[in-house]
Amino acid sequence: MKKFLCAALSLVMILSLAACGGGNGGSSSAGNTGGSDGASGDTIKVGVFEAMTGGNAAAGELELEGFRLANTIRPTVTIDGVEHPVELVVADNKTDTVEAVTAAASLVSAGCVAAMGGTGSGLCIAAAPTFDEAKIPVVGTTCTNPLVTEGNTYYFRLCYTDPGQGSILATYAKDTLGAKTAAILCDITDAYCIGLAEYFKANFGEENIVEELYFNTGDQDFSAALTTIAAANPDVVFSGSQYTEGALMQVQAEQQGLDLTFLGTDGWETETFLDIGGSAVDGCAFVTFFDADADPTPESEQYLKDYDSVYGGKPRSSYTAVSYDAYNVLLDAIEACNSVDGETLRDQLYKTSKDCVTGHIEFDDNGDAIKDIAYLKSAKDGQFTFGGIAALSN
Amino acid sequence: MLTLVQQLINGLTLGCLFGLVAIGYTMVYGILLLINFAHCDIFMMSMYFAFYSISVFYLPWYVSLVLAILGTALLGVLLERVAYRPLRTAPRTSVLISAVGSSYLLENLGIVLFGAVAKSFPTVDYLQEMVTIAGLRIQRLAFFVIITMIVLVGALLYIVNKTKVGIAMRAVSRDFETSKLMGVNINLTISITFAIGSGLAAVGGFMWGLRYPQITPLVGAMPGLKCFIAAVIGGIGSIKGAIMGGLILGVMEIMIVYLFPSASGYRDVFAFIALILILCIKPTGLFGEELSDKA
Structure with missing residues (x-):
């Protein structure tokens, strides 16, 4: 019994090492x-x-x-x-x-x-x-x-780049949604999210930001932040997040019965976002790189x-x-x-x-592609929907 | 005012979840003087058990919950059998290393078996519905979490204080050798401890999944650390302490975000500061005794 256990355990060890190895040396x-x-x-x-x-x-x-x-x-x-x-x-x-x-x-x-x-x-x-x-x-x-x-x-x-993405979102919030005030809920451990939040803030107007909260990558509980944001009653919430946190916070907003409109990042465009978000992510909006439904x-x-x-x-x-x-x-x-x-x-x-x-x-000289358009996307009934093309003013 | 009450409910719900998982840490520590670092991964596994029984086998949620509890309890017993029992007489550090190893093993096993991409935990419509009380909109789940915790902790305290198994547990935690001489089946008692601790982690995992419906093989890591902190704050080894520690930590985390929004990005830091403070000022925790016994 002991020998068998020993053999079984070492097998498991080797398997787990192999599992690590896949990524480690990479x-x-x-x-x-x-x-x-x-x-x-x-x-x-x-x-x-x-x-x-x-x-x-x-x-x-x-x-x-x-x-x-x-x-x-x-x-x-x-x-x-x-x-x-x-x-x-x-x-x-x-x-x-x-x-x-x-x-x-x-x-x-x-x-x-x-x-x-x-x-x-x-x-x-x-x-x-x-x-x-x-x-x-x-x-x-x-x-x-x-x-x-x-x-x-x-x-x-x-x-x-993010300045472009941030300005499109701010323009979309102001002109299309008619938003006057916004709250920011941003991942403080992700350079991408922080950058985007800054550009959104600059374009939307710092004086119109009613509440600004942060979280860490991997956080699961957003209940406190959402309750605080809902109390300030903003027209839109800019969520500087990747897809897991973005979806989770919208699920929790729905759980708490909060009626918030979320603007997000291009990091959201994954099936997992729709899986986790379910009906909670209906009506959110974000900017993305391409849409199969746009003019071919x-x-x-x-x-x-x-x-x-x-x-x-x-x-x-x-x-x-x-x-x-x-x-x-x-x-x-x-x-x-x-x-x-x-x-x-x-x-x-x-x-x-x-x-x-x-x-x-x-x-350009920086090595950045010179882009003039981006695609707006939303979600409805577990699908991403095409929200139109927006001009970029880099 | 409404916001404050809402935040308190948020904090209590989070605290109850912390508490349920913290009990597993505290029970194992009480009996083996071992910090079972693999506990957070047992918690993770319980979520996958529940996920598969609901999403793949289409079982009703309450059946899945029972299956998840049984499966997780079994996993806990198995873990003790293969990773800790052979080291019963080894120095305590060896067992601790074995615990850390088991934790990594389970996480990587999870990546191999379930994939690294996040899965969506199924929803239970009944529990997800909103109830309005005095202008407050609260999800039924919040009540479910709080009531479940009270019932389970009551049952646990009864088992530990009034039943024969509980007496055996307390005896073993006091003195290994003597209780053995008195005819207590040590191995069985320890297995039962692991089964109960893991079973409670499964209940915590299930409700965690309902509230934060996203599972990955690494989902247990941060909650696991927080629950460990909760157990230490309350006094590791004490069941009441684990619950109180969980509630304190949960409410504290929520209140930090509520009262100091600009510091909200550092809520984890505050949890760890609390851990350091308690270890410096009162290492036995708020409810622990010098010679800690159960409850």
Whole structure:
């Protein structure tokens, strides 16, 4: 009995170590699913820097879906006439700023020529210096805080930035909803949320903010904050939060019978948000990168077709579109400069001018995509609904 | 005024949940002098048990609650059997390390079995309905939480103080060797302690899930720490202390957010400050005795 127990326990130990190992060192090979027909060159490794566990895991998974989709459709890259298969190397940043640095380092040591990704600006800000030092260009996806690219010459970004997102939300609250007063409930441990709250406040008018409260990532109880906010009776509540906390606070507002209108962040656009939120998130509003229901462009039609052929159905989130774009922008740049040298590739990325699924993409001196539109989204009956296109005034 | 009362109810509900889980810490500590760090993960597992029996097997919520209690109690007993009993005679530090290890094991097992992405805990319409009392809109769940806690703690105090099992528990917590000599079945008594503690964590987990309907394999971590703090504030080893500690911590957390909105981002900090203060000023806690016994 004792021996058996011993054996069983050690087995369990090994299993749990394996479970940790998946994220810890953080580089498991994935992708290269497409056939490598005609690909004769060496494999080109491209890093995927994403949250596979922790609070951002659902968003990370969605972005990975986009990378894999693009990798399946376009499995090789041609350099000097030689076709090289592209392999995606996934590193899990565990939604943790310390782990983010480790994950970035693991991509560097795995020999990646470039990397992509990042939901959660705080994680990308933490990892950016590591990539910079190793001279590995990164095509950022949905990390919206200005600090991700500022000062980091190797970090590019496809999405709009927080000042843009904040101003759209403030304008939407004032003009469309006719709100006069607002309350802010913001995650104080998330750089992305704090930044967004600041931009919202600046655009909405600081004097119109009636109540301002904070919480930490991973908090579950918002009852006290919500009761306080409801007592101040604001027209809208700006919730600087990711999807779990965002959904939980709306559920609790409904539990308490509070009639509050929530404005949120692009971090909300996951199925988990709808699952947890249920009917409580009906009528919320946030800004996002892409909407399958918006007027189609040739690129978006192609993307929707690709998605349908690989996964079937409609994309679950706009994140997938951004990461799909990131892969193609990166491969285009590699093919245009015929090199995987970090510096050459970076200089080529600055020259990008490409019509993508999420709009036309050109980078400014910071490495930020110059965007002029964003999509408004809401939720109703367990579905995200298209709320129109808003102009960005960066 | 209405806001204050509403906040008090928020605090009491949170405090009751803390208290229910804190009992598990306190009982195990009382009997084994071990801080069972895996308790928060047992709490997490109970939520998944309930989640699967409702969402996958479509059982009514009260059946699921019973199943979750039984499953979790079994898990607690199993944990004690494989992780703590073989170390019964080992130095206390070894058992503590084993507890931390079990905690990580359960969390990672959860990630492998259930996935890291948050799942939505099912809702129970009856408990989610609102009741209006004197202008206050309160969810039935809040009453359910408070009443359940009172009933369960009453039953527990009865078991510990009046029944044979309870006498055995108290004897074991006082003196291991002597009670063994007196014919108390030590292993059985300890197993029962773990079963009760884990069962209460399951009740706490179920109601936690209803109130905060989001579960991940790491969902137990922060509540677990808070409940541990609650147990220490009340005096670890004392059941009444665990409940009082839970209520104090719950109401304190809510009141900090209410009275000092600008400090609301630091509510966790206050919980840990409370832990440090109590350890410095009154290490035995508010209700603990120098030689702590049950209740």
